[in-house]
Amino acid sequence: MLRSKVKWIILLMFLLQIVSGCSSKQTTDSTNIPPIAVPTNLKAEILSEKRVLLTWQDNSNNEDGFKVERKEEEKDWIQIAVVGFNTVNYIDSNLTPGKTYSYRVRAYNSSVNSDYSNEVSITTPLIIAPELSLSIDENNHVKLYWTTKSEVTQGYVIDKKEENGDWQELLTLDVSSKSYTDPDVISGKVYWYRIKAFSSNIESDYSEAYVYVPLINPSNSPDFSLVGFATLNGGTTGGEGGTVVYVSTGVELQNEINKGGPRIIYVNGTITPQNNNNKYVIEVKNVSNISIIGVGTYGELNGVGIKINNANNIVVRNLIIHNVKDPAIATQGPDCITISGPARNIWIDHCELYNQFQGIDKDYYDGLLDINGDVSYVTVSWCYFHDSWKTSLIGSSDTDNYNRTITYHHNWFRNCNSRLPSYRFGEGHIFNNYYQDIAGSAINSRMGAKLRIEHNYFENVRNPIGSWDSSQIGYWDLAGNVFVNCSGSIPETSTCYYKPSYDYSLDSVERVKEIVTQYAGVGKITK
Template structure:
């Protein structure tokens, strides 16, 4: 009898949870996740900001949840239920290997710790959602999702901070300009400068922006009929500018080897009443330009808002045109959101609404990574079958396509991803319309 009891004890001591090793309980350190009670609904809130990665899609919370946990003797003992923005996750009691490799809301309350995954395998520490739990097996009142708020503008993300930095006119003189002549003098100066554009300035043509400049629109300002050209210069920030109705030129154009340029929170537009040839694009990058980030801009009422790579013949663009396009709002346009050639472009968290042609195009060997974009009312979402040769696209499954025609992609999915960190800045694709429409454009109080 004693031998049989010993055998039973040894057998349980070697048990695994659904073929995965039972995780040992570790006493929480001062850096471990904490849990705070929510008394009004009988639920408790998980403070996931300090959860630790358990590998793959799994995240671990060290805490006693106030209920019996699953264990080797009873692998379904826990009555803990987990909710993400009020919607219940599951299945519970999942194998830890499945939580890591499959995720999609699977969780396990095991050895006084919680191992869980978000519903879409995003990082619960940064996806902006509320996670709650109850220890009751009964009915739980749903927790309403938090209101979506616009993230505060942060530092530059992406290629403008690769192989160098983009600081604009920092440490230079700050000037306020109210006339076209004053603006021209300031942007064409050889000195570092922060240029504040105030009021409505009108004219025609374009201004050449020299290196080491920050150009910022004061609230309510606009530049009418005049474009900004970044031609072979570097270290430039253009921010909070409203630029309209530039004839024959793009509103902002970055070309001829220009590098380390950031265009952020601008409102760029023309109209679609004059045909395709009257206005050019709104924000274009080409001719060996490199290390560019384009963020939080509104591009609207134009046929061809964003082009990266100007012509099939520009093979000297190979090895250049590294551009990050994120959190932009394209609407009432025809195509090019963006259209690309030759380079490496990372396009994430953009909202593309009401496009008559294609939204994102990749041609002439361009390699485009698309993450968490929201396409709505687009004739074609992703397109490679135009120009002399197709390009390559990756990340298509992370995007949402609402009321869009079929993609036209003729090449295998690329495996390329940018080397810089960006995942902490990703917005869940479903939230992109609300967040981007609230925050994009000349919305800064500068």
């Protein structure tokens, strides 16, 4: 009997040890379950009147997914979605316009939930306003474009006014409309437009924009007089009224420039390093009121460039400048023309500038016309730029921050790679130019530059207009440009409004190719 009791006691103790061990193991395992890091930085963004985009930061590496919860006004939290691991966004759909919603998110796995993220609240709009953009088409009419996020819009109302006038309703369009062209405008005036969306008895806020309708030159004959930024700040006259001299060597040209102005220097011959004391640059430095003008088609700089520095009121016209290379420099070399600040009131007109594009390293030659530093009031007109890797760089780096003001008009850019121009900072006006066979990119607006780009003709051009290669983008105001067989970046809408502070008129864009190829370059002017 005693032996039997002992056996039962031993068995009971064994069972108690097993139960105690299991309980202890369970307690230890529960204690060792790793927590899940809390998702943070929860944000909500309106996608439409009925949709909200939620985004958050995933801070964990052991979650199975995330639970998304929502709370409406005066209601309790409810779980609305479960998304997978590493997911950091969710779109909440079928919401009610005009209501406020709150959201929170937490991570989970099979064992545990994380704490909740921050809460975020957002109110869905009753109706979202469209975003309006304006441009000028090839007929000098105003084209309106708009985009919308709305899911409830039934139509649009467009109003119009002239500068300092009153708003007048222009027309009402149905929801399928995304653009409208207004032909009832007058050249030389500024017009304001605004658009609102409507649905039943609900109306959105207005979206407004304004545009300048440029003057169109009615004449068939080109006007070669000075236009653009070089007309400001007292104008650009060069050596007008001063001593007139003729030169045929680089030594003679440099000596006459060093005498200062007012002086008009006619180049009748070919300037080379050999007749320029083996120098590869003509320096226009520390002087003012100088004109350098080629005679007929005989004014040429072969292998010699011009550098304008600390000089004001300088005119360079009717010169061929090409293949500028200092052999002592392994890569690149002098530009055909450099304008380096400080410099004011410079006019480059009817010149032909070229190096070589195909069959040569991109860094062998430098630019055709580069402008850097504190330079203002420049016009580049009726020039023929061709066969170049690096054509016209404005601003030497992203830190070359000056409010440069430059006009490019009626220039012919042919068989080039890029920089037509590449424009950092400042304000520019680019009109009535012909771009032909451009391999890389044409107009590159960078570092906050504001460019008015209008009535240019682009043919066989890759990336006619865009913003590349800098830490900040630039902007453009587009009007009436034509793109033929082009590819890449071809923006249809403006990203800023900009009107130059001088009077000018435009040639019809249909005539640009004809008149620029006929009249750009040397041998087209008589003085």
